[in-house]
Amino acid sequence: MHRLLITGHKGMLGRELVSQAKKLGHEVIGLDLPECDLADRRNAEHAILEAEPDLILHAAAFAQVDRCETESDLAFRVNATGTQNVCLAAQALNAPLLYVSTDYVFDGTKNEPYDEWDAGSPVSVYGKSKYAGECFVRDLCAKHFIVRTSWLCGHGGANFVETILKLASERDELKVVNDQHGSPTFVNDLAPELVRLLASGAFGTYHITNQGSTTWFDFARKIVELSGSKTRVTPCTTEEFPRPATRPKNSRLSPRLYTNAIGNKMPAWQDGLQKYLSERYGHDMSCPSPVIPTRQNLEYPIVVY
Numbered sequence: 208m209h210r211l212l213i214t215g216h217k218g219m220l221g222r223e224l225v226s227q228a229k230k231l232g233h234e235v236i237g238l239d240l241p242e243c244d245l246a247d248r249r250n251a252e253h254a255i256l257e258a259e260p261d262l263i264l265h266a267a268a269f270a271q272v273d274r275c276e277t278e279s280d281l282a283f284r285v286n287a288t289g290t291q292n293v294c295l296a297a298q299a300l301n302a303p304l305l306y307v308s309t310d311y312v313f314d315g316t317k318n319e320p321y322d323e324w325d326a327g328s329p330v331s332v333y334g335k336s337k338y339a340g341e342c343f344v345r346d347l348c349a350k351h352f353i354v355r356t357s358w359l360c361g362h363g364g365a366n367f368v369e370t371i372l373k374l375a376s377e378r379d380e381l382k383v384v385n386d387q388h389g390s391p392t393f394v395n396d397l398a399p400e401l402v403r404l405l406a407s408g409a410f411g412t413y414h415i416t417n418q419g420s421t422t423w424f425d426f427a428r429k430i431v432e433l434s435g436s437k438t439r440v441t442p443c444t445t446e447e448f449p450r451p452a453t454r455p456k457n458s459r460l461s462p463r464l465y466t467n468a469i470g471n472k473m474p475a476w477q478d479g480l481q482k483y484l485s486e487r488y489g490h491d492m493s494c495p496s497p498v499i500p501t502r503q504n505l506e507y508p509i510v511v512y
């Protein structure tokens with residue numbers, strides 16, 4: 208059993224991390240806004256040193272990709288300096304740290320899935336600020352894990368599944384981008400893996416996503432099909448859907464080193480989606496539960512008609 212500190216514990220991934228860590232018998236401490244601003248050095252240091260964790264899972268971030276373009280000072284303050292502050296405290300405690308990173312550290316021009324050893328090449332402010340966070344983790348923490356993941360979906364969070372379900376309940380047709388490739392990842396599959404990895408001692412940089420890849424269009428089509436909606440989903444290109452932040456066209460992440468280190472137990476993304484929808488509809492897909500309002504509807508590559 209460990210004393211595990213989880214930053215961003217009120218967020219979509221953070222909530223699932225708390226629940227999984229508790230299930231595994233760990234003692235859990237959470238840090239998040241507004242009680243603790245990790246970008247404030249004294250605030251972060253005081254809170255982390257006082258909590259005295261023996262493991263730290265750093266999931267807090269400014270993760271709204273388009274907002275990061277217009278609020279770049281905040282993005283670097285939270286994702287880079289906030290991570291630096293967490294690293295300094297982890298190092299002072301000699302506590303292993305796991306930093307949750309993203310496919311957006313790559314530019315998406317590689318023709319194959321990105322390997323764990325590929326050099327970062329971020330093109331958006333969000334990607335650059337998360338990559339700067341990775342650099343602090345590598346430079347400051349001897350015992351670290353960096354886990355890049357992608358396209359996160361979790362209950363109660365602003366995620367693509369909820370966005371599509373909401374739009375499908377309002378519209379006859381949705382156009383969704385079909386030239387960005389990646390792996391949807393469900394937080395209830397990811398969270399236990401992160402906790403398992405953190406306790407393993409196999410430090411390093413890893414890629415963990417649900418297995419298999421798709422496009423936003425195919426993902427949307429599957430969500431609509433499984434929910435029983437009659438809304439028509441049609442494909443479009445990224446050029447037809449300009450957004451403030453440039454997204455990588457190839458977000459696929461190869462988990463080779465993670466598989467070698469501890470074994471890849473992640474289910475296929477289709478299984479993750481099926482489970483998510485079953486839980487959401489209480490196992491009765493014909494009786495939809497109320498749609499959860501999403502904060503970031505327009506963060507996703509969807510055109511609404």
Ligand SMILES: NC(=O)c1ccc[n+]([C@@H]2O[C@H](COP(=O)([O-])OP(=O)(O)OC[C@H]3O[C@@H](n4cnc5c(N)ncnc54)[C@H](OP(=O)(O)O)[C@@H]3O)[C@@H](O)[C@H]2O)c1
Nearest residue numbers: 215217218219220239240244245266267268309356358359
């Ligand atoms: N969502 C994705 O598709 C995705 C994909 C790949 C990687 N990731 C990474 O996965 C992690 C979790 O993402 P998520 O989608 O669960 O994000 P989320 O729901 O936005 O959760 C992040 C949490 O961090 C908190 N936070 C923000 N600034 C903070 C600060 N200065 N001090 C303390 N806490 C702060 C947020 O509080 P507020 O809500 O009050 O701001 C929120 O509770 C992040 O590191 C993200 O970069 C996400």
